[in-house]
Amino acid sequence: MIELEGLTxxxxxxxAVDDLTFTVRPGIVTGFLGPNGxxxxxxxxxxxxxDNPTAGTVRIDGKHYRQLRxxxxxxGALLEAKSVHGGRSAAxxxxxxxxxxxxxxxxxxxVLDTVGLSxxxxxxxxxxxxxxxxxxxxxxALLGDPRVLLFDEPVNGLxxxxxxxxxxxxxxLASQGRTVxxxxxxxxxxxxxxxxxxxxxxxxxxxxxxxxxxxxxxSRSYVRMxxxxxxxxxxxxxxxxxxxxxAGNGSLEVDGVPADRLGELAAAHQLVLHELSPQxxxxxxxxxxxxxxxxxxxxxxxxxxxxxxxxxxxxxxxxPAGARPGEPQPSGWGADWQKKRS
Amino acid sequence: xAALGQVIRSExxxxxxxxxxxxxxxxxxxxxxxxxxxxxxxxxxxxxSMPARQRLSxxxxxxxxxxxxxxxxxxxxxxxxxxxxxxxxxxIRASLAAVPQRGTFLFxxxxxxxxxxxxxxxxxxxxxxxxxxxxxxxxxxxxxxxxVLRAVFGGGLYMTLIALFSMAVAVMLRSPMLSLGILxxxxxxxxxxxxxxxxxxxxxxxLPDQAGSKIMxxxxxxxxxxxxxxxxxxxxxxAWTVVALIGGYVLLRRxxx
Numbered sequence: 001m002i003e004l005e006g007l008t009x010x011x012x013x014x015x016a017v018d019d020l021t022f023t024v025r026p027g028i029v030t031g032f033l034g035p036n037g038x039x040x041x042x043x044x045x046x047x048x049x050x051d052n053p054t055a056g057t058v059r060i061d062g063k064h065y066r067q068l069r070x071x072x073x074x075x076g077a078l079l080e081a082k083s084v085h086g087g088r089s090a091a092x093x094x095x096x097x098x099x100x101x102x103x104x105x106x107x108x109x110x111v112l113d114t115v116g117l118s119x120x121x122x123x124x125x126x127x128x129x130x131x132x133x134x135x136x137x138x139x140x141a142l143l144g145d146p147r148v149l150l151f152d153e154p155v156n157g158l159x160x161x162x163x164x165x166x167x168x169x170x171x172x173l174a175s176q177g178r179t180v181x182x183x184x185x186x187x188x189x190x191x192x193x194x195x196x197x198x199x200x201x202x203x204x205x206x207x208x209x210x211x212x213x214x215x216x217x218x219s220r221s222y223v224r225m226x227x228x229x230x231x232x233x234x235x236x237x238x239x240x241x242x243x244x245x246x247a248g249n250g251s252l253e254v255d256g257v258p259a260d261r262l263g264e265l266a267a268a269h270q271l272v273l274h275e276l277s278p279q280x281x282x283x284x285x286x287x288x289x290x291x292x293x294x295x296x297x298x299x300x301x302x303x304x305x306x307x308x309x310x311x312x313x314x315x316x317x318x319x320p321a322g323a324r325p326g327e328p329q330p331s332g333w334g335a336d337w338q339k340k341r342s
Numbered sequence: 343x344a345a346l347g348q349v350i351r352s353e354x355x356x357x358x359x360x361x362x363x364x365x366x367x368x369x370x371x372x373x374x375x376x377x378x379x380x381x382x383x384x385x386x387x388x389x390x391s392m393p394a395r396q397r398l399s400x401x402x403x404x405x406x407x408x409x410x411x412x413x414x415x416x417x418x419x420x421x422x423x424x425x426x427x428x429x430x431x432x433x434i435r436a437s438l439a440a441v442p443q444r445g446t447f448l449f450x451x452x453x454x455x456x457x458x459x460x461x462x463x464x465x466x467x468x469x470x471x472x473x474x475x476x477x478x479x480x481x482x483x484x485x486x487x488x489x490v491l492r493a494v495f496g497g498g499l500y501m502t503l504i505a506l507f508s509m510a511v512a513v514m515l516r517s518p519m520l521s522l523g524i525l526x527x528x529x530x531x532x533x534x535x536x537x538x539x540x541x542x543x544x545x546x547x548x549l550p551d552q553a554g555s556k557i558m559x560x561x562x563x564x565x566x567x568x569x570x571x572x573x574x575x576x577x578x579x580x581a582w583t584v585v586a587l588i589g590g591y592v593l594l595r596r597x598x599x
Contacts, residue, residue, distance in 0.1 A: 084436075099355055100437075
């Protein structure tokens with residue numbers, strides 16, 4: 001069980017994580033969802049006591065991280081895939097982590113076997129693909145056989161087979177009664193693995209709900225209608241007691257009535273229809289709608305950002321699309337500097 | 343609390359499982375010994391053409407450590423890499439998640455690296471002394487001569503402290519490039535320049551390497567007005583190292599990993 005209470009992180013006058021309070025329960029996979037830059041990784045680093053919170057606390061099974069004796073046996077984490085010295089072999093990387101927490105040497109080959117890296121155990125991590133690095137990171141998380149597991153974007157860089165594997169792994173771990181907390185920016189991925197959902201946007205808690213409720217509330221199906229005689233159509237629907245909403249381009253959106261019936265109704269009153277189509281709002285759209293106002297960095301096709309649009313309350317200058325302060329840049333000059341602040 | 347023994351074992355695995363350890367320490371030893379031998383050989387040929395005053399201050403022991411000026415650069419690289427590799431690879435997050443007591447983490451890392459450097463440095467120092475004396479022929483010093491054993495033992499201490507100081511600086515700066523970019527030119531050039539220009543000599547002799555290398559001298563150079571002895575000089579170097587370590591510890595405690 002992980003309990004967050006009023007967790008807050010400021011970088012200068014920028015608020016990265018804003019008063020987060022929630023509980024991650026054992027026995028299920030809890031998804032941690034938010035757009036890029038929403039504060040997911042910062043939150044996870046604070047859970048591991050890597051970053052100091054500005055305010056608030058995190059408790060792992062009732063204890064502060066620093067109070068845990070041999071923390072890897074309580075909580076295992078996959079943060080970034082590439083947190084390995086490239087010159088060290090996979091086995092030695094795991095061995096030094098195991099030794100620091102008094103985990104028996106035999107566990108190293110066990111977890112390498114679990115993630116399917118036994119064949120390259122003696123190989124230096126420098127030559128690993130992103131997918132292999134991700135597996136090595138997962139092996140490190142499993143090393144202490146912990147009751148709590150954190151995965152930050154675990155499917156990144158994995159091939160379809162790897163994605164399938166990690167989904168099953170997470171479900172298995174949860175079904176053994178462990179606490180599994182996994183972050184993603186992909187709603188569709190979460191829908192497949194998570195039972196519970198925590199959504200954040202711009203560091204604030206947007207939703208803390210079961211996946212079933214989220215789907216029920218958010219996967220809206222409706223019928224879109226377009227007619228040259230829109231007013232007549234509206235009157236007709238109204239007289240039949242059907243609610244219709246006028247959408248942007250002059251079309252109507254009708255909830256909860258099958259398209260067949262709407263078509264027959266229009267035909268009976270000899271109304272011309274240009275469109276009659278059943279629509280399904282995907283979970284992805286629901287998620288985007290939920291976090292729309294909180295997305296910090298919209299793509300802007302190279303145009304300058306208007307002073308207020310989409311900018312964080314505390315943001316002073318517009319950032320170029322894709323560049324995120326406090327997050328590592330992929331490469332080039334200053335990459336190292338950026339990394340240090342993330 | 344993580345048990346010290348566990349963390350020490352873990353840090354030993356880290357240090358022995360990367361190639362840079364063997365390379366940097368090997369280069370430090372080879373450079374120090376080989377260059378020392380070469381300069382001893384040249385000095386023994388030149389001795390008879392030296393002016394009398396220079397002959398009086400001829401220090402056979404110290405000359406066999408002439409390679410240390412270059413060899414210490416490899417020690418600096420070792421010290422910097424041991425620490426900053428954690429940061430440049432992102433390993434630091436895995437390490438601190440495993441050992442959240444940052445003081446314990448730093449202590450064990452520095453302890454293991456320092457113990458290794460001390461063993462290598464001491465061996466290097468003794469080999470450099472005996473190999474250098476072999477080149478000097480009649481001019482050679484003996485381990486039993488006054489001050490010689492102290493100088494040879496001090497050579498090992500000097501190399502250890504240089505590496506330890508570099509580790510501490512790297513803890514503060516984190517970036518390997520930045521740390522090396524400051525330490526290498528400082529110890530190779532700036533310290534020497536400050537120590538040899540008369541205007542800055544009085545300040546320069548309190549720099550860690552200038553003060554610390556006093557321990558390797560047996561015969562004081564002519565006109566020397568240095569206000570501290572060999573152990574005093576080493577003390578100054580230790581003080582620098584301690585301050586740097588405290589700075590590193592305070593920053594590591596406070597900083598986000």
